Amino acid sequence: MKIFLVRFGFISILFMLLSAGLASVAFSDRFVYYKTIETPYKKVAWNLHLINRKPENVEGKLVLLGSSLIQGGINDSILSRAGIPTLNMAVPHNGNDLNLYFFEKIQALKPKEVLWLKGKVPFTGLHKLSPLLYKPKELVARGQALNGSFIHYFFKRVKLSLEYISFSLFQGDWNLTPEQLDFIEKSYGFIPAPGIISQTVYLEYSSGEVLRNDEYYNLYLNDYTYQKEKAGKGPLRLVLGKRQFIDQVFLKSNFFRNVVSQEKFISKAQEKSKIQEIEFSKIYIPLLIDAMTSDNVNYRRRFFRKSSTDMENPIALPSYRFLNDKRYWSDVDHVSADGATLLTQIYSEFILARKLGK
Amino acid sequence: MLFNSLDFAVFLPIVFGLYWFVFKNKLKAQNLLIVAASYLFYGWWDYRFLALILFSTIVDYSIGRFLANEERSVRRTLLIWISIVVNLGFLGFFKYYNFFLDNFVMAFSFLGQEISSSGLNIILPVGISFYTFQTLSYTIDVYKRNLEPTEDFIGFMAFVSFFPQLVAGPIERATNLLPQFYERRVFEYSKAVDGLRQILWGLFKKIVIADQCAALVNPIFDNSDNLSGSTLIWGAFLFAFQIYGDFSGYSDIAIGTSRLFGFNLMKNFSFPYFSRDIAEFWRRWHISLSTWFRDYLYIPLGGSRGGLKMKLRNTFIIFLVSGFWHGANWTFIVWGGLNALYFLPLLLTKRNRQNIDIIGGSGSRISVRDVLNLLGTFLLTLLAWVFFRAENVHHAFRYLNGIFDRTVFNPVQDFSGVLLLLIGLFLVIEWFGRESEFAIEHIGLKVSGVLRWSFYIVLALLIVAHMDNQQDFIYFQF
Numbered sequence: 076m077k078i079f080l081v082r083f084g085f086i087s088i089l090f091m092l093l094s095a096g097l098a099s100v101a102f103s104d105r106f107v108y109y110k111t112i113e114t115p116y117k118k119v120a121w122n123l124h125l126i127n128r129k130p131e132n133v134e135g136k137l138v139l140l141g142s143s144l145i146q147g148g149i150n151d152s153i154l155s156r157a158g159i160p161t162l163n164m165a166v167p168h169n170g171n172d173l174n175l176y177f178f179e180k181i182q183a184l185k186p187k188e189v190l191w192l193k194g195k196v197p198f199t200g201l202h203k204l205s206p207l208l209y210k211p212k213e214l215v216a217r218g219q220a221l222n223g224s225f226i227h228y229f230f231k232r233v234k235l236s237l238e239y240i241s242f243s244l245f246q247g248d249w250n251l252t253p254e255q256l257d258f259i260e261k262s263y264g265f266i267p268a269p270g271i272i273s274q275t276v277y278l279e280y281s282s283g284e285v286l287r288n289d290e291y292y293n294l295y296l297n298d299y300t301y302q303k304e305k306a307g308k309g310p311l312r313l314v315l316g317k318r319q320f321i322d323q324v325f326l327k328s329n330f331f332r333n334v335v336s337q338e339k340f341i342s343k344a345q346e347k348s349k350i351q352e353i354e355f356s357k358i359y360i361p362l363l364i365d366a367m368t369s370d371n372v373n374y375r376r377r378f379f380r381k382s383s384t385d386m387e388n389p390i391a392l393p394s395y396r397f398l399n400d401k402r403y404w405s406d407v408d409h410v411s412a413d414g415a416t417l418l419t420q421i422y423s424e425f426i427l428a429r430k431l432g433k
Numbered sequence: 434m435l436f437n438s439l440d441f442a443v444f445l446p447i448v449f450g451l452y453w454f455v456f457k458n459k460l461k462a463q464n465l466l467i468v469a470a471s472y473l474f475y476g477w478w479d480y481r482f483l484a485l486i487l488f489s490t491i492v493d494y495s496i497g498r499f500l501a502n503e504e505r506s507v508r509r510t511l512l513i514w515i516s517i518v519v520n521l522g523f524l525g526f527f528k529y530y531n532f533f534l535d536n537f538v539m540a541f542s543f544l545g546q547e548i549s550s551s552g553l554n555i556i557l558p559v560g561i562s563f564y565t566f567q568t569l570s571y572t573i574d575v576y577k578r579n580l581e582p583t584e585d586f587i588g589f590m591a592f593v594s595f596f597p598q599l600v601a602g603p604i605e606r607a608t609n610l611l612p613q614f615y616e617r618r619v620f621e622y623s624k625a626v627d628g629l630r631q632i633l634w635g636l637f638k639k640i641v642i643a644d645q646c647a648a649l650v651n652p653i654f655d656n657s658d659n660l661s662g663s664t665l666i667w668g669a670f671l672f673a674f675q676i677y678g679d680f681s682g683y684s685d686i687a688i689g690t691s692r693l694f695g696f697n698l699m700k701n702f703s704f705p706y707f708s709r710d711i712a713e714f715w716r717r718w719h720i721s722l723s724t725w726f727r728d729y730l731y732i733p734l735g736g737s738r739g740g741l742k743m744k745l746r747n748t749f750i751i752f753l754v755s756g757f758w759h760g761a762n763w764t765f766i767v768w769g770g771l772n773a774l775y776f777l778p779l780l781l782t783k784r785n786r787q788n789i790d791i792i793g794g795s796g797s798r799i800s801v802r803d804v805l806n807l808l809g810t811f812l813l814t815l816l817a818w819v820f821f822r823a824e825n826v827h828h829a830f831r832y833l834n835g836i837f838d839r840t841v842f843n844p845v846q847d848f849s850g851v852l853l854l855l856i857g858l859f860l861v862i863e864w865f866g867r868e869s870e871f872a873i874e875h876i877g878l879k880v881s882g883v884l885r886w887s888f889y890i891v892l893a894l895l896i897v898a899h900m901d902n903q904q905d906f907i908y909f910q911f
Contacts, residue, residue: 093894
C-alpha cells in the first residue's frame with residue numbers, strides 16, 4: 076500500500092506540475108481573437124482591438140463593464156449623444172473576473188468613470204472566458220479561492236494551453252477574415268439582443284403563473300436570501316433536512332459557489348480605481364420580472380440584494396414599469412433594441428442628474 | 434454520480450481511504466461501507482429511487498432464504514416466479530409502460546377503433562435494467578441450486594448495489610461477485626495499479642473518443658435529412674466509436690475501480706471491432722449481457738438441443754429481447770432483429786464458432802481474408818448502429834436512404850481530421866493490446882520506466898484537453 080500511494084502520489088504530482096507549467100503559458104492576443112471571433116464572445120476581440128489599436132478612444136469616457144445585460148441593454152451612442160461620452164465594453168455571461176480583466180487593461184488609458192454591472196444576486200462561478208484570459212497565478216493573485224470553480228478553470232486552461240501550442244505550431248499564418256476585421260474595426264460596443272420575446276412567453280409571464288415559479292421572484296419575496304427547505308416531520312424528512320443543511324454549509328456556501336472570489340474581484344477593481352482616480356459605480360439592469368413588479372420606494376432592497384462591495388447605492392430606478400411591454404423585451408432577461416433605447420434614454424437623464432448633484 | 438465528474442474524483446479517494454485504512458481487516462465494516470458509499474453514489478442522482486433498489490434487495494434476499502428452506506418443487510417454482518414478476522414488473526413499469534400503452538392505442542386505431550389514453554410521466558431510474566438482471570441472476574442460480582443462498586444481508590446489499598457497476602454494468606453473476614463479499618480482502622499492489630491503468634484507459638475512451646464523436650454525431654443525426662450521403666456515413670462511422678468508447682469506457686472504469694477495492698468483475702468488452710464475423714462480434718460486445726441471455730434465456734428455451742429450427746427460433750428470440758432490453762423503442766427491436774438476420778447464414782452453414790480466438794492471436798498469421806471479413810463485419814455493425822441511434826424506425830430508413838444517394842460523393846461536412854487521428858491512435862493501441870484484458874494492460878508489463886509513465890501522462894493530458902465537452906454515458910438510459 077505504501078509503495079502504491081508513494082508512486083501514485085509521485086505521478087500525480089508530476090502530472091500536476093506539468094499541468095501547472097502548461098497552464099502558465101501566456102496566450103497571444105491573436106489566439107484570443109482566434110478563439111472568440113466566431114463565438115457569442117466576439118466582443119472580447121473587439122475590446123482588445125480597441126485597447127491595442129485605438130487606446131485614445133477610452134480616455135475621458137464612461138466605460139460600461141458587465142454581461143450581455145449591459146452589452147445589449149445600454150446603447151453607448153445614445154449616452155454619448157446625450158453628453159456623456161461612453162464606451163460599452165460589456166461581454167456576454169456573468170463574471171466580475173472578466174470585468175476586472177478589462178478594467179485593468181483600460182485603467183492606464185484614463186477613462187473618466189466605470190459603470191460596473193450590479194447583479195440581482197451576487198455572481199457565482201467564474202466567467203467562461205477566464206481560462207483564456209488569466210494565468211492561474213494571475214487569477215489567484217486577484218482573489219480567486221482554490222475551490223471547485225478554480226479546478227474547472229485550471230483544467231480548461233491546460234486544455235487551452237495545448238490548443239495554443241498547436242495553434243502556434245500549425246496555424247501561424249491565421250488572420251482575421253475581411254468580415255471579422257470589419258466587425259472589430261467598425262462595430263459599436265452596444266450589440267442589441269436579437270428579436271422580440273414570443274407572445275406566449277410574455278403572456279405566461281404576465282399571468283403570474285410563471286412568476287410564482289421564478290427563482291428570482293421567489294428570492295425577491297425572501298429579500299434575496301436563499302431559504303432552506305423545511306425538513307418537516309418523520310425520520311426520512313429529518314435525514315433530508317440534514318442533507319439540505321450539509322448542502323447549504325458546504326456545496327452551496329459562498330466559498331464553494333465562488334461568490335467570495337467574485338466579490339473580491341470587485342474590491343480589487345474598486346481599490347485600483349481609487350488609486351487611478353477613476354470614478355467607480357455599479358449600475359442595475361432590469362429583467363422582465365422587474366418591469367412587471369409594482370413600483371416601490373424600497374426598490375434598492377427589492378430589485379436586488381445588496382452586497383459587501385456596494386460602497387454607494389448602485390444606479391437603479393424606483394420603477395421599471397415603463398418597460399412592461401412585449402416589444403421592449405428580447406427574452407425574459409434581456410431588453411430588445413427598442414427596450415435598450417428607452418432604458419438608455421431614461422438612464423442618461425438619471426446619470427446627468429446625478430452628475431449635477433440632483 | 435458520474436465517473437467523469439469532479440464529485441466522483443472527490444468521492445473515490447475518500448471511500449478508498451476509509452476502506453483500506455479505517456476499516457482494514459474488518460470485513461463486515463468494509464461491506465457496510467460499500468453499501469453506504471453505493472447508496473450515496475446512486476442517491477446523488479435521485480435519492481427517491483434508492484427505495485426501489487432496497488425493495489428489490491429485500492425481496493430477492495428473502496426469496497433466497499425461503500428457497501434455502503424449501504424442498505417442494507411447486508413452492509420453489511412459485512418463489513422464483515415471484516422474484517421474476519417483482520423484478521421484471523418494476524422494469525416493465527418504469528421502462529416499458531408508455532411504450533406498450535402507445536402501441537396498444539396505435540394497434541386499435543389501425544383496426545379503426547379510436548381509444549384515448551394518456552401516458553404517465555415516468556422517470557426511468559438509472560441502471561434499473563442492470564441491477565434487475567443482476568438480482569435475478571441470484572434468485573435463478575439459487576433456484577437452480579448453482580449457488581448457496583446467502584445469510585449475510587449486508588453482503589447481499591453490497592452485491593446488489595456495488596457502486597462501480599451499479600448503473601451500467603458489467604451485469605455480474607451472483608456466482609462470481611457475491612462470494613467475493615464473504616472473503617477477506619487484502620490490498621494487492623499489482624491489482625490496484627492495474628485498476629488505475631484500466632480507469633485511465635476507460636476515461637480516455639469516454640472523454641477523448643466517445644464524447645468528441647458525440648459532439649459531431651448528435652448534429653448529424655439531428656439534421657440527417659439535410660446532409661449529404663458522405664456526411665451521413667461519417668456520422669454512422671463516428672457513432673460506432675462513440676457507442677464503443679462510451680460503453681466499454683464505462684466498463685473499464687467500473688472494473689478498474691472494483692480492482693482498487695480488491696474485487697474482480699467480469700470482462701465486458703473484448704475488442705469487438707476486430708471481429709471477423711457477427712457471431713464473434715457478439716462474443717466480444719457487452720459480454721455480461723450476452724452471456725446472461727445465453728444462460729438464463731437461450732439455454733432454458735432449449736438452446737441448440739432441438740435441432741436447427743429451435744436454434745434459429747431461440748437465436749431470434751435472444752436478439753429481439755436483447756434489443757428490447759436496450760430501450761422501449763422499435764429501433765432497438767429492429768436493431769436486434771437485424772443482428773439476428775446477420776447471424777442466420779452463420780447458423781445455417783454451422784460456421785458461427787469458426788472464429789473463437791482473437792484475430793492474429795498467439796502469433797498466428799493474418800490473411801487478406803481475415804482483414805476483409807473484419808471490414809465486412811464492421812460495415813454490418815455500422816448499418817445496424819444507424820437503427821440503434823435513430824429517433825425512430827422511419828428516421829433510420831431516411832438516414833440509410835440518404836447514404837445511398839448521389840451526394841455520397843460530396844465532401845463531408847463537419848469533418849474533423851484531429852478526431853480521425855485520435856480514432857486511428859485509439860485503434861492502433863487497441864490492436865497492439867488485443868490479447869490483453871484491456872488495451873493498455875500490456876504496457877504495464879512490457880514497457881519500462883520513463884516511457885510507460887510518459888505514456889500515462891500523455892493520456893492524462895489528452896483527457897484533460899477534452900474535458901470541457903463531456904456527455905452523459907449512453908447506457909445510463911438503459
